[in-house]
Every structure is written in structure tokens, then in C-alpha cells.
Amino acid sequence: MIRVLVVEDSETARTLLKAILQQDGAIEIAGEARNGAEAITMARELKPDLITMDISMPVVDGFAATEQIMAATPVPIVMVTAFPNLTEAEAGARALTCGALTVLHKPLGITTAGHDQSARELIETVKAMADVKVVRRISSVRTTPSLYGHTPSPRRPRLMTIAASIGGPAALRILLPGLDAHFPIPILIVQHITSGFIEGLVSWLASSLSLPAKLAHDGELLEAGTIYFAPDEHHLGVGSDFRAILSSAPPIGGFRPSANFLFETAARVTGCDTLAAILTGMGDDGLEGLRVLKRNNGYIIAQDEESSVVFGMPGAAIKAGVVNDVLPLRAIAQKLNLMAERNSSPI
Numbered sequence: 001m002i003r004v005l006v007v008e009d010s011e012t013a014r015t016l017l018k019a020i021l022q023q024d025g026a027i028e029i030a031g032e033a034r035n036g037a038e039a040i041t042m043a044r045e046l047k048p049d050l051i052t053m054d055i056s057m058p059v060v061d062g063f064a065a066t067e068q069i070m071a072a073t074p075v076p077i078v079m080v081t082a083f084p085n086l087t088e089a090e091a092g093a094r095a096l097t098c099g100a101l102t103v104l105h106k107p108l109g110i111t112t113a114g115h116d117q118s119a120r121e122l123i124e125t126v127k128a129m130a131d132v133k134v135v136r137r138i139s140s141v142r143t144t145p146s147l148y149g150h151t152p153s154p155r156r157p158r159l160m161t162i163a164a165s166i167g168g169p170a171a172l173r174i175l176l177p178g179l180d181a182h183f184p185i186p187i188l189i190v191q192h193i194t195s196g197f198i199e200g201l202v203s204w205l206a207s208s209l210s211l212p213a214k215l216a217h218d219g220e221l222l223e224a225g226t227i228y229f230a231p232d233e234h235h236l237g238v239g240s241d242f243r244a245i246l247s248s249a250p251p252i253g254g255f256r257p258s259a260n261f262l263f264e265t266a267a268r269v270t271g272c273d274t275l276a277a278i279l280t281g282m283g284d285d286g287l288e289g290l291r292v293l294k295r296n297n298g299y300i301i302a303q304d305e306e307s308s309v310v311f312g313m314p315g316a317a318i319k320a321g322v323v324n325d326v327l328p329l330r331a332i333a334q335k336l337n338l339m340a341e342r343n344s345s346p347i
Contacts, residue, residue: 002027007038007062024127030048043073044072048075049076053080066098070098076134081104093201097204107122163281165191165312167280171307171309176333183336214226236257263290263292274299275301275340276290280308280309299325
């Protein structure tokens with residue numbers, strides 16, 4: 001049985017959400033909260049399997065409540081909201097950065113168009129996300145030395161590649177601002193995210209960065225110190241002419257964009273001059289690409305378990321023995337800055 005805490009200030013909306021969830025025999029309502037402050041207390045006392053969280057609420061809003069819950073008593077959180085006062089993309093990006101696993105539109109009522117579809121989506125999402133094993137969000141991550149000791153670094157890094165899934169927006173919000181303002185190589189990022197939210201996420205992240213960040217365009221020349229994100233429904237990679245590749249080829253392992261595509265193309269083009277980071281996320285996307293990169297002597301860093309929201313992707317890479325370093329999040333940026341400084345030659 002999946003025990004759900006419903007957090008919603010509107011009694012009408014709360015009643016609707018409970019009615020929808022209780023249609024499925026595998027879900028029970030563990031409790032209901034009218035604001036974020038109540039949610040923080042009830043998350044600690046009730047220990048639900050999942051929380052549905054509204055954004056706009058009195059006392060403590062959904063963003064702040066999510067951050068506090070993930071720092072103290074981590075539990076899968078699904079934002080269910082009407083996106084008040086923010087654009088959908090901005091609200092979605094901020095929710096994911098705070099630690100929510102995904103964001104859904106709030107069902108409007110049984111007489112509205114699309115109600116049955118939104119109700120099914122809510123039930124399916126709750127059942128899928130309840131199985132995600134989240135860990136505590138660390139607000140101040142220790143910068144400990146590598147768990148793997150001193151491994152030789154690339155002689156002349158030419159490309160930085162990063163992959164993340166659940167928990168990735170929050171991780172990127174910490175990692176990317178830690179990169180030097182004159183980071184000397186391009187950075188390519190695959191972030192698994194609900195369709196429609198990547199543009200808002202990039203905009204949200206860019207507001208805190210000294211480096212330019214953008215959605216990649218097919219065929220553009222990759223420039224040093226620029227952060228390129230894979231757009232919706234496109235794989236991102238690097239071509240032999242050092243230009244971005246966007247591909248609408250079928251999903252790889254269920255993902256498009258896929259981390260495997262990114263790492264494999266980097267292995268072929270820049271090989272031993274590639275830096276790679278595999279961050280928090282569910283599953284093992286990226287593992288096969290990292291195997292190829294490892295054979296080509298690329299340098300691979302995995303985020304450690306303590307600073308990961310979900311340890312699936314980095315954990316799979318560590319277990320497979322393809323990583324050179326296992327580091328807490330803030331230490332990854334420091335390591336990348338040191339290694340990227342070795343790049344003193346033009347790309």
C-alpha cells in the first residue's frame with residue numbers, strides 16, 4: 001500500500017485529489033495538510049511514502065516546504081499545482097530545483113475537459129514515484145577528497161559532459177555556479193526532465209551563472225565556457241568537426257535525450273581528452289556510454305551517495321568500475337576547475 005500525504009490549502013482541491021487517489025486500491029491517504037508548515041511536521045510524524053505538494057499556500061509555500069522536507073526527512077514529492085504567479089516553465093524548474101521529483105497540473109474537476117486523463121496521470125505518477133529511493137538533500141556538502149585517491153587526469157581536456165536525472169536540477173544549481181567564470185572548455189549536459197520544462201530550467205539556472213547557458217542547436221560550433229543542454233526529445237552529442245549533434249533517433253533505454261548517446265559520441269571524438277560527470281538520477285542511463293568512454297581513457301567523476309537525491313545512475317557507474325573519482329557535489333566543481341585549467345591549447 002502506498003501512503004500519500006496530500007498538501008493543498010484549498011479544501012475543494014484537497015477533496016478532489018483524495019478522491020482521485022483513492023480510486024486506486026494500492027493507494028491510501030496517510031494525511032492531509034493545509035499549508036507547507038503542516039506538511040513539514042506531518043512528513044516527520046507520518047513518514048508517508050509520497051507527498052503531493054501544492055505551490056501557492058499560506059504560512060510556508062510549496063517550494064520552501066519541499067526544500068525543508070528533503071533536507072530533514074526525505075520522501076518522494078510530486079508537485080501538483082495550477083502554476084500561480086509564475087509561468088509553467090519557471091514554476092516547474094524551481095520545483096525541480098527544490099527537490100521535487102516531477103510536476104503535474106492540478107486536476108480542475110470531474111466536469112472539466114481532460115479530467116479523466118489528468119486523474120490517470122496523477123495516479124500513475126504517484127505509483128511510479130513512490131518507489132524512488134530518495135536521500136537527504138545536503139544543504140552544505142563537505143568537500144572531502146576523492147574516494148578513489150589520486151588518479152591521473154587528462155593531459156588536455158577539450159570537452160566536459162554531464163548527465164543527470166531525478167535530483168539533477170538541484171544538483172546543477174549547485175555545481176554549475178561553482179565553475180570558473182573563464183572555464184576553458186565547452187560543457188554538454190543531458191538532463192532527464194518532463195517535456196516542456198527544459199527551457200524554463202535552463203533560464204532558471206542561467207540566472208545564477210557566470211557562464212552562458214543555452215539549449216543546443218544542431219550543427220553549432222561548440223565554444224569554450226558555454227553550457228549546452230539537450231532540448232526536448234533530442235539526443236545531444238558532439239561531431240567530429242566539434243559541432244553539436246542533435247538527433248531525433250528513437251529513445252535509448254527509454255530516454256531521449258540519453259546520456260549514453262552523449263558519452264559515446266564524446267568517447268569517439270575527444271576520447272581521453274573528455275571529462276564526464278554522472279550525477280544523481282534513477283536507473284542506469286549513461287552506464288554503457290561511460291564504458292565506452294572509459295575504454296577511450298576519458299576521466300569520469302560520479303556524485304557520491306550522500307549528496308545525491310537518488311543514487312541510481314552514479315551508483316550503477318561506481319558498481320561497474322568505470323569511474324575515476326567519487327566526490328560530493330561541491331567538490332566536483334572544484335575538481336573540474338583544476339582539471340580544465342590543463343587545457344591551454346585552442347580547441
